[in-house]
Amino acid sequence: MQKVAFITLGCKVNQYETNNMIQQFLQKGYEIVEPSQKADIYVVNTCTVTNISDRKSRQMLRKVKEQNHEAIVVACGCYVQVAKEEAKRIEEIDIILGNSEKKQIIEIIEKYKEEKHNKADNKPEKIEDIMKQKEYVELGETIYTEKTRAVIKIQDGCDRFCSYCIIPYARGRVRSRKPKNIIAEIKKIAQKGIKEVVITGIHIASYGKDFKEEYRLIDLLEEINQIEGIRRIRLGSIEPLLITEEFIKRLEKLEKICHHFHLSLQSGCNETLKRMNRRYTIEQFKKIVENLRNAYQDVILTTDIIVGFPGENQEEFETTYQFLKQIKFYKMHIFKYSPRKGTKAAQMKEQIDGKQKEERSQKLIQLSDQNQKTYHQTYLGKEVEVLWEEEKNGYYQGHTKNYLLAKIKSEEKLENKIIKTKCIEGLKDYILLEK
Secondary structure, eight states: OOEEEEEEOSOHHHHHHHHHHHHHHHHTTOEEEOTTSOOSEEEEEEOOSSHHHHHHHHHHHHHHHHHOTTSEEEEEEHHHHHOHHHHHTOTTOOEEEOSGGGGGHHHHHHHHHHHHHTTOOOOOEEOOOGGGOOSOOOOOOOOOOOSSEEEEEOEEOOOOOOTTOOHHHHHOSOEEOOHHHHHHHHHHHHHTTOOEEEEEOSSGGGTTTTOSSOOOHHHHHHHHTTOTTOOEEEEOOBOGGGOOHHHHHHHHTOTTBOSEEEBOOBOSOHHHHHHHTOOOOHHHHHHHHHHHHHHOTTOEEEEEEEESOTTOOHHHHHHHHHHHHHHTOSEEEEEEOOOOTTSSGGGOSOOOOHHHHHHHHHHHHHHHHHHHHHHHHTTTTOEEEEEEEEEETTEEEEEETTOOEEEEEOSSOOTTOEEEEEEEEEOSSOEEEOO
16 A cells, blocks of 8 residues: 655645545545655645745655655645746656646556656656636545534635736636535535534635626525534635625624634735735725624634835835724734745835835734734633634643634543633633633
């Protein structure tokens, strides 16, 4: 029995697709092992969202070969999709596959083994032009490694072309998955006892726009809400403009929706947003936040922010900082802009130096940390409902419906149980609950 190890870099979509590939190998009788173990095949599902992601992908591809020089190393995913020629020069890689070719991974590996035995010296590569792909490709049945939560991919691709982002070139245009396939998958998940689903994709706000019939994300969520056994529906990152008043009205009626929304803001300054090719203003964003807070008293809002975008002078940064202070996000993921080859922003003048980026980043991280700790302290004495996930160092940890990390000291087994109890301490990273 041959052993296969998977290394997944990047987003939840990559995690989902790795789970698909794992299932393909299991069905063919392969054994799945940890990446740290010696394997016959290493599959690295790469990421290309930043230059750092590219570097990590290259490093990981070289590292796995050191564990077994005779192993077959497969590079697949976003990095090789956009940098095929560069990947071909990495000696440690044996097989290169694009995003659409993950479905054929077994067939391609087994053909390679046969050709290698016949002393063929070519490096197989299979990367189709993803921009020409018009329909969502089903990868096959997925295996779920988590016992409490399952990630569900509902679409692929993005049509937004933000000036800093390479992802549309790695993932192609918007392709939405058929609702009946999503519903069927979630019903199977519910039968396994998994209580929470996370709805993900490259740009889930665009779900359904490529369908002939009128069917969008809110229609899908209404169907998922009816599935017996599923207790929570969590949304992945959402473009703010999806959150219209009509969308909120329909969403409010769905009792399983988690009151946590990750709205990708990127900047709190209109001039910067315009250069980024984001299609909303801070005034529109503020109204969306107000509507969500009116709809859900316990709502938690998180976001992504890029600092040091080309042309972001001190005045623009201060505008962003003041806007963020006003919005009071629960948590902000701060990214220092780095030029991404192949994007418009990489060619823009007025690139910001590294020292300024670091100073701005630290200022926003401090604001985020303070917001989080302050928010946790507002929960003192309040009862919260937690889906407990795992035990670590004598404490169980899990998440509330609005995605607060909670911990509790318990000798009783709590995994995959939903329990309501009182908060006794609000710390920087989590809330501590009563035994």
